[in-house]
Amino acid sequence: MDQKTVKLTAKDYKSDQEVRWCPGCGDFAIMNSIQKAMAELDCPKENVAVISGIGCSSRFPYYMNTYGFHTIHGRAAAIASGVKTANPDLCVWQISGDGDAMAIGGNHFIHTIRRNIDLNMIIFNNEIYGLTKGQYSPTSPFGAVTKSSPFGTVEQPFHPGELVIGAQGKFFARSIDYNVKLSTEIFLEAARHKGTSVVEVLQNCVIYNDACHAMLSDKEEKDNRTIILRHGEPMIFGKEKDMGLILDGLKLRVVKLTPGGFTKDDILVHDAHENNPGIHTMLANMRYPDYPVALGVIRDVTAVTYDQSVVNQIQKVQQSARFTKMQDLLYSGNTWEIKEDK
Amino acid sequence: MSKKDKIVEKEQVVIRFSGDSGDGMQLTGTQFSNTSALFGNDVSTFPDYPAEIRAPQGTVGGVSGFQLHFGHYEVNTPGDYADVLVAMNPAALKANLIWVKRGGTIIINEDAFTEKNLARAGYDFDPIRKHKRDYQFIPAPISTLTKGCLSDFELDNKSILRTKNMFALGMVYWLFDRPLKYTEKFLEEKFAKKPVIVEANKLVLRAGFNFAETIEALPRNYKVAPARIKPGTYRNISGNTATAWGLITAAEKAGLPLFCGSYPITPATEILQELAARKDMGVKTFQAEDEIAGICTAIGAAFAGNLACTTTSGPGLALKTEASGLAVITELPLVIVNVQRGGPSTGLPTKTEQSDLLQALHGRSGEAPLVVIAASTPSNCFDYAFQSARIAVEHMTPVILLTDGFLANGSEPWRLPAEEDYPEIKVPFATPEDENYLPYNRDKETLVREWAIPGMKGLEHRIGGLEKMDGSGNVSYVPENHELMTKYREDKIQKVADRLPEIKIKGDEDADLLVIGWGGTYGHLYSAVKEIRKEGKKVALLHFNHIWPLPKNTNEILAKYDNKVVCELNLGQFAYHLKVNVPNFECEKFNKMQGLPFTIVELKEKFNQLLEKK
Numbered sequence: 001m002d003q004k005t006v007k008l009t010a011k012d013y014k015s016d017q018e019v020r021w022c023p024g025c026g027d028f029a030i031m032n033s034i035q036k037a038m039a040e041l042d043c044p045k046e047n048v049a050v051i052s053g054i055g056c057s058s059r060f061p062y063y064m065n066t067y068g069f070h071t072i073h074g075r076a077a078a079i080a081s082g083v084k085t086a087n088p089d090l091c092v093w094q095i096s097g098d099g100d101a102m103a104i105g106g107n108h109f110i111h112t113i114r115r116n117i118d119l120n121m122i123i124f125n126n127e128i129y130g131l132t133k134g135q136y137s138p139t140s141p142f143g144a145v146t147k148s149s150p151f152g153t154v155e156q157p158f159h160p161g162e163l164v165i166g167a168q169g170k171f172f173a174r175s176i177d178y179n180v181k182l183s184t185e186i187f188l189e190a191a192r193h194k195g196t197s198v199v200e201v202l203q204n205c206v207i208y209n210d211a212c213h214a215m216l217s218d219k220e221e222k223d224n225r226t227i228i229l230r231h232g233e234p235m236i237f238g239k240e241k242d243m244g245l246i247l248d249g250l251k252l253r254v255v256k257l258t259p260g261g262f263t264k265d266d267i268l269v270h271d272a273h274e275n276n277p278g279i280h281t282m283l284a285n286m287r288y289p290d291y292p293v294a295l296g297v298i299r300d301v302t303a304v305t306y307d308q309s310v311v312n313q314i315q316k317v318q319q320s321a322r323f324t325k326m327q328d329l330l331y332s333g334n335t336w337e338i339k340e341d342k
Numbered sequence: 343m344s345k346k347d348k349i350v351e352k353e354q355v356v357i358r359f360s361g362d363s364g365d366g367m368q369l370t371g372t373q374f375s376n377t378s379a380l381f382g383n384d385v386s387t388f389p390d391y392p393a394e395i396r397a398p399q400g401t402v403g404g405v406s407g408f409q410l411h412f413g414h415y416e417v418n419t420p421g422d423y424a425d426v427l428v429a430m431n432p433a434a435l436k437a438n439l440i441w442v443k444r445g446g447t448i449i450i451n452e453d454a455f456t457e458k459n460l461a462r463a464g465y466d467f468d469p470i471r472k473h474k475r476d477y478q479f480i481p482a483p484i485s486t487l488t489k490g491c492l493s494d495f496e497l498d499n500k501s502i503l504r505t506k507n508m509f510a511l512g513m514v515y516w517l518f519d520r521p522l523k524y525t526e527k528f529l530e531e532k533f534a535k536k537p538v539i540v541e542a543n544k545l546v547l548r549a550g551f552n553f554a555e556t557i558e559a560l561p562r563n564y565k566v567a568p569a570r571i572k573p574g575t576y577r578n579i580s581g582n583t584a585t586a587w588g589l590i591t592a593a594e595k596a597g598l599p600l601f602c603g604s605y606p607i608t609p610a611t612e613i614l615q616e617l618a619a620r621k622d623m624g625v626k627t628f629q630a631e632d633e634i635a636g637i638c639t640a641i642g643a644a645f646a647g648n649l650a651c652t653t654t655s656g657p658g659l660a661l662k663t664e665a666s667g668l669a670v671i672t673e674l675p676l677v678i679v680n681v682q683r684g685g686p687s688t689g690l691p692t693k694t695e696q697s698d699l700l701q702a703l704h705g706r707s708g709e710a711p712l713v714v715i716a717a718s719t720p721s722n723c724f725d726y727a728f729q730s731a732r733i734a735v736e737h738m739t740p741v742i743l744l745t746d747g748f749l750a751n752g753s754e755p756w757r758l759p760a761e762e763d764y765p766e767i768k769v770p771f772a773t774p775e776d777e778n779y780l781p782y783n784r785d786k787e788t789l790v791r792e793w794a795i796p797g798m799k800g801l802e803h804r805i806g807g808l809e810k811m812d813g814s815g816n817v818s819y820v821p822e823n824h825e826l827m828t829k830y831r832e833d834k835i836q837k838v839a840d841r842l843p844e845i846k847i848k849g850d851e852d853a854d855l856l857v858i859g860w861g862g863t864y865g866h867l868y869s870a871v872k873e874i875r876k877e878g879k880k881v882a883l884l885h886f887n888h889i890w891p892l893p894k895n896t897n898e899i900l901a902k903y904d905n906k907v908v909c910e911l912n913l914g915q916f917a918y919h920l921k922v923n924v925p926n927f928e929c930e931k932f933n934k935m936q937g938l939p940f941t942i943v944e945l946k947e948k949f950n951q952l953l954e955k956k
Contacts, residue, residue: 082642
């Protein structure tokens with residue numbers, strides 16, 4: 001049967017392994033979204049490689065019916081970089097948690113982004129170490145009381161979007177676990193983007209940090225507390241679609257749309273493709289309650305990728321190379337002959 | 343007296359060039375080595391330089407040296423003591439005088455022997471006056487003559503003085519009756535874009551040559567006839583280049599792309615650099631953000647189906663520890679090259695040592711066996727890099743290749759292999775769409791698993807650092823399964839020995855003393871054994887390249903000899919390794935921890951002592 005004629009569904013991406021996340025864990029919804037997105041993409045299943053580090057989310061590859069590699073703590077980005085550079089034909093997904101990506105793996109995280117290797121990096125952010133049973137992570141808010149900070153943390157958290165943009169990231173998006181439709185849409189855009197696409201998924205840990213994003217998932221209030229950004233559309237949000245963002249001096253400001261007051265024309269239009277990261281950084285850094293939390297694709301800028309540059313460089317050198325075989329290289333340059341004694 | 347009257351035939355000569363680390367002594371030494379090799383001598387070289395790029399000028403700590411040994415018979419070491427020393431300043435003289443043979447020739451740049459420089463080198467007396475009875479000093483106003491030579495050139499003073507190493511080289515060329523043409527050609531190529539620099543250097547080179555001819559002060563003119571070596575095509579090669587080329591050759595033979603993920607570290611960096619330059623061979627190099635990312639990108643590349651390697655030195659190997667365990671449990675092919683240097687910690691970055699042996703063997707969490715191989719000459723780094731890659735791929739395992747600073751930077755003529763001298767490498771690929779494929783099914787003979795790589799249809803599977811179920815590779819916490827898999831991993835490495843060549847002794851079958859060594863000490867041990875046998879004593883050398891698993895006949899050979907000495911540049915790690923693995927193994931030990939190779943003199947002294955004791 002010709003592979004191309006068979007349309008795969010999300011189910012084809014599920015492995016036969018029993019999923020061992022806690023009941024109610026946000027990871028289930030994220031996995032569904034990724035499987036849905038994969039079924040939409042035209043990357044053959046055997047060309048998909050899912051690479052993870054260590055942590056709850058990093059068990060992910062075992063549940064996918066693709067090639068998968070559950071590696072070691074913090075190193076998923078480095079290993080995924082090797083996979084993609086070695087074979088740029090593969091669609092490489094990296095699954096990491098906030099600790100895996102930004103604590104032990106912080107160095108690989110920023111350098112992978114800086115190189116712009118064509119990976120889809122999905123960061124499950126639950127602001128806690130789950131697999132080790134509840135210590136604070138580099139994204140836990142200041143003062144968070146956890147098992148390793150019984151009196152509250154005394155350190156400032158990383159904001160993933162700010163870090164990505166600081167590392168010259170070209171793609172940053174944010175979603176939230178329960179919103180499968182939005183996550184699927186974002187994962188598709190992330191996969192289609194050439195370069196490192198970082199998607200922060202706000203994920204709930206039912207056991208160790210339950211309701212950490214509850215302010216944003218509250219059924220009644222979520223639309224007033226989040227804004228879904230789409231390229232080319234005005235930054236309007238709210239249950240009644242009556243709030244928007246404007247630029248006031250050097251800051252973003254939330255305004256109410258009122259007859260005679262601010263109108264739709266006053267509201268900023270989202271430009272994800274703008275190279276200048278200024279507004280993107282402000283959008284990524286918006287926190288409730290001062291601002292709505294931005295969801296959707298915040299930044300999506302085209303740039304040359306590392307993996308493609310490596311291939312191009314080799315092709316260019318080989319075009320004018322004097323030789324491409326070792327035997328020729330060995331005998332090139334300063335060699336000399338020792339003849340048989342007569 | 344004509345020049346011919348003064349010619350002295352020598353069988354072998356050792357020269358040491360020394361100066362400030364910015365004086366171009368490495369280049370000068372390399373040029374003399376290449377010229378001698380092209381002339382047909384056998385050559386062995388050893389650069390000795392400080393870790394600081396430009397240490398304070400004129401101080402002993404900033405002295406950079408390059409020693410080379412050439413002869414008209416087989417040369418196996420860079421030599422213990424120099425016949426000729428070139429000292430560009432007092433510090434160079436101070437640092438190197440102990441390495442000059444009594445009666446040896448010392449060329450000095452007398453312009454640099456000022457009171458200030460003498461003081462900076464820590465001399466409170468005139469060393470030339472003090473030592474003139476013990477050595478033949480040839481003072482030459484090298485800086486003045488170089489400046490005079492280039493007075494018509496539109497070059498600044500700094501650029502002019504930078505060519506003074508060519509003056510010294512010219513003098514030494516005359517001394518040993520060597521042609522200038524190879525160095526002239528080198529200069530033309532190196533500075534092709536700067537014709538003025540080419541002309542300036544060539545002029546100074548010739549000026550040095552002519553100066554040496556003119557002054558009657560030169561005591562003698564040596565001649566070293568070409569060596570009688572095995573017919574074939576030769577080139578000069580350093581250990582690091584040979585390592586890089588061995589890996590590329592293996593990739594070619596296996597039909598796999600070569601990937602190197604590395605982080606720069608002395609003295610291993612040249613391997614990464616050479617591989618990075620070989621885009622013509624399709625090599626992919628990834629200069630990672632750290633040592634860990636170096637090995638991790640390589641593991642990723644191995645998972646994706648490349649022949650993957652990572653190159654490092656001791657402290658870097660320590661950082662790669664955890665990831666190498668991942669390569670062990672996932673049973674992926676990977677070559678880890680460790681160019682050993684003095685340790686622990688930062689230790690002696692530019693000096694040689696053999697002290698990472700136990701780290702290579704045991705430095706991982708859990709039961710994590712892998713293959714350990716050691717190269718023993720600069721040129722056979724090629725062979726053992728090739729073998730490391732072959733074993734890694736055919737046995738689906740990480741392999742640690744140990745070289746060291748001495749091999750890496752040292753060079754020697756290398757008889758080039760023919761393509762057919764190297765075996766094909768059979769890659770244990772799985773068959774796409776094989777419905778029975780299981781990632782941890784093993785070959786019954788070798789216990790090797792099949793390699794299915796992303797892109798192969800129908801073989802999608804997951805691997806990782808968690809314990810695997812035998813066969814399926816699914817995560818398993820079953821106690822008996824963990825024990826079974828632990829034993830499989832161990833046995834798989836043991837089975838590599840089935841395909842290794844037997845180890846042989848060199849020297850007397852009925853030796854009264856068996857000298858045991860491994861890795862980079864081969865040249866010195868072999869030379870010492872050879873010399874001591876010439877004195878009529880019965881001695882043999884047993885030198886190991888396969889460290890783990892050991893060659894199968896190891897026990898049998900060791901059992902034949904009562905009097906044994908293990909010589910190594912550490913506190914006795916290989917002796918320990920043999921004690922643990924060879925029943926009833928007892929030995930004497932000879933150890934050196936100075937960041938320097940053995941000298942033949944000290945080895946012979948030790949061997950004689952042990953022979954007398956008997």
